[in-house]
Amino acid sequence: MPDAEQLLADALAAARGTDVRQAERALDRLVVGDGPAVDGALLARLVRGVGRLWRRGWQPVDLDRIASRRLAPRGVRLLRDVLAAQRREQPGAVPQWFDDQLAELDARFAGDAGWLDRRAEGDRITALRDAVDALVLVEGLPPIAVLRPPPGGAATTPRVAAPAGASRMLDRVRALLAKAESTTFPAEAEALTGKAQELMARHSIDAALLDATAERPDQPAGVRLGTDAPYAAAKALLIQEVAAANRCESVWSDDLGFATVLGFPADLAAVELLHTSLLVQATTAMLRGRAERRTGSGQVGRRIGSGQAERRADGGRRTRGYDESFLNAFALRIGERLRTATATADREAAEERGDGRLLPVLAARSDAVRERVDQLFPGVTRHRLQVRDAEGWASGTSAADRASLDAGAPARRAVRPGH
Structure with a gap:
């Protein structure tokens, strides 16, 4: 019988192919192989593959995000075990953010012996299939933008102290x-969201002025935010609009399911906080508007007779069109309103200082962010929005009016797919 390494290589080659029967036969041979040797070969190759990803731009949370999209739940948990196992073998310094991400994922490893059986739950065949699928995923991921030096590289401590009171x-x-x-009251949500944006804009200004006087000023950094289905493009657009309002740039990698946001640390924190909240608000408002739409059209409580499948399919298409248009309109309106709020905060801060220094500082930071985008994503293209449902567009715009601040008509910015 071939050794464990050869059995694993055969199983991987078959899993990457299109012949399902061949893949199952290769998996069967893996099952009857020497269990400890097979498990050791799997773990060693997974650990090596994961370690290579850090130098190719991936971070633990990025890997977990795409694993959640492409693997079975048990495969995701298995890969978290591998993350912890790989952490033990890091040859050099490991930055704190890396360990923080592992803690966030609850990545733990109890030791090499019997590691796969611990996840098998009595079903070794499925556990082996999950492990092979995880290895196919890990070894097939493309390089992405390196946002932070990987473990073993240079330390990445902040160069500038945060403004006093930033945590509070x-x-x-x-x-x-x-x-x-x-809250269920739109006016209250508007006031609360507006106050949050005002505080974040002021914090960004304080950070920019502090950075401008530093001996070693910060450079633009980056974060990745997930854009899961359904309506991934609309979610990416919301990220882009919130990013633009906070002097950041966003590039959407639709095939990998995330948007990369580039900016300075205080601004990135604002984008993460505000985007998360607005996505919740937008989804809640969309579901409410969908229910009101059905009630208004007399669809609630209607019995379905002949032609049931056709009407249900057509209704599903109409609902998808409504939802997508709603979320796109919400994102564009919110984006303009937040940009207006930021511009107002900038103007007021400049008037308070009275020395004409603030606006050039902010402009220089925006230029630095755009240069970083050009370095990391030289092939960015633009994606044109399509309005598929006028009612959804109008409802989304109205919901954004209630959710945020005062401004005029939305500028039609395009989502920028990246790589």
């Missing part, structure tokens, strides 16, 4: 946005 300010913002998400 972020806690206040989180509390305001949590209230905005939970």
Whole structure:
């Protein structure tokens, strides 16, 4: 019988192919092979593959996000075990953010012996299939933009101290946005969201001025935010609009299911907080508008007779068109309103200082962010929006009016797919 390495290589080659029967036969041979040797070969190759990903731009949360999209739940948990196992073998310094991400994922490893059987739950065949699928995923991922030096590289400590009271300010913002998400009164949500944006804009200004006087000023950094189905493009558009309002740039990698946001640390924190809250608010408003639409058209409580399948399919298409148009309109309207709020905060801060220094500082930071985008994503293209449902567009715009601040008509910005 071939050794464990050869059995594993055969199983991987078959799993990457299109012949399902061949893949099952290869898996069967893996099952009857030497169990400890097979498990050791799997773990070693997974650990090597995961370690290579860090140098190719991936971070633990990125890997977990795409694994959740492409693997079975048990395969995701198995891959988290591998993350913890790989962490033990890091040859050099490991930055704190890396360990924080592993803790967030609850990645733990109890030791090599019997590691796969611990996940098998009495079903070794399925566990082996999950492990092979995880290895196919890990070894097939493309390189992506390197946002942080990988483990073993240079330390990535902040160059500039955060403005005094930054932690307390972020806690206040989180509390305001949590209230905005939970309230059933649009006017209250508007006021709470507006106050949160005002606080974040002021914090960004303080950070920019502090950075401008530093001996070693910060450079633009980046975060990745998931854009899961359904309506991934609309979610990417919301990220882009919130990013633009906070002096950041966003590039959507639709095939990988995330948007990369580039900007300075204080601005990135604002984007993450505000995007998360507005997505909740937009989804809640969309579901409410969908229910009101059905009630208004007399669809609630109607019995379905002949032609049931056709009407149900048509209704599903109409609902998807409504939802997508709603979310796109919401994102564009919110984006303009937030940009207006940021511009107002900038102007007021400049008037308070009276020395003409603030606006050039902010402009220089925006230029630095755009240069970073050009370096990391030289082949970015634009994606044109299509309005599929006028009622959904109108409802989404109205919901955005209620959810945020005062402004005029929305500028039609395009989502920018990246790589």
